[in-house]
Amino acid sequence: MGKILRYIALFWIVFLCAGTFYQYIDFKHQSVFLQLKQKAVETGWYLPAFYCHIFGSSIILIAGFFQFSKKVYNNRPLHKALGKLYVFGVLFFASPGAYVMTLFINRGPAVFASFFIQNTLWVIFTLSAWLLVMNGKIDEHIRMMRRSYGLAFAAVTLRFYIWLFTIFGQGVNFPNNYIIIAFLSWVPNLLLVEAINYYERKNGFKVEGSKTL
Structure with a gap:
């Protein structure tokens, strides 16, 4: 079951990432999403942050996913390279961009708070x-990285819930649903991670190997 879930997660990660590059790699700013953000784009701040x-x-979604593979973990040079790519990508690209984009959210204070809290926790967990x-401190490192990646994976779950609420919303005004979607995209992810971490601590799980990755 665990392998099946990982394959499903990988499929959606690749699907999302490939779609992102396909849609935006030409930098023509003609997507439906950016058309809705014209006022933000006109400020000159939004597009650099968005990209x-x-x-x-x-x-980092792809790099982080493979960090949890035993083969990658046991390949120290590859694990270190992907780890640096993940941390650098979060702290200097993805997260700063998200902060700027959050300033232009026009769906109310609750949605703003959700994305701001999520992004702040993402920075804290990744840096920690x-x-x-x-x-x-390898055991603590792995558990903290799970928290960080759980928030990174919110990019996937967010789009899944947007699709779900759009298809099965039964006429409910979509903006009213966005508060639920905003929190649903990352809070359950963290709860699942904490359940996994708790199970390992309870059963005395330890990571064998050297003290540094």
Whole structure:
């Protein structure tokens, strides 16, 4: 079951990332989403942040996914390279871009708060994971990276819920649903991660290997 879920997750990650590059790699700004954000685009701040976020998030989603593979974990040079790519991508591209984009959200304070909290936790968890591994605390590092990736994976779950609410909304005004979607995209992800971390701590799970990744 675990393998099936991982394959499903990988499919949606690849589908989302490929679609992102296909739609935006020409930088022509003609997508439906950007057409709705014309006032934000006109400020000159939105587009750079938007491209940093979507391309940075696409790369780190793929890099982060394979970090949880045993084969990649046991290949120290590859694991370190992908880890640096993930941390650098989050802290210097995806997350800063998300902060700027959050300033232009026009769906009310609750949606703004959801994305702002999510992004802030993403930065905290990612930076904490990096500091933990630098101090040789491997178990804590892995658990913190799960939290970070759970928030990164919100890019996938957000679009899934947008599709779900659009198809099965039964005429409910979509903007009213967006508050639910905003929190639903990342809160359950973190709850699942915490359940996994709790199970491992309860059963005394330890990571074998060297003190540094």
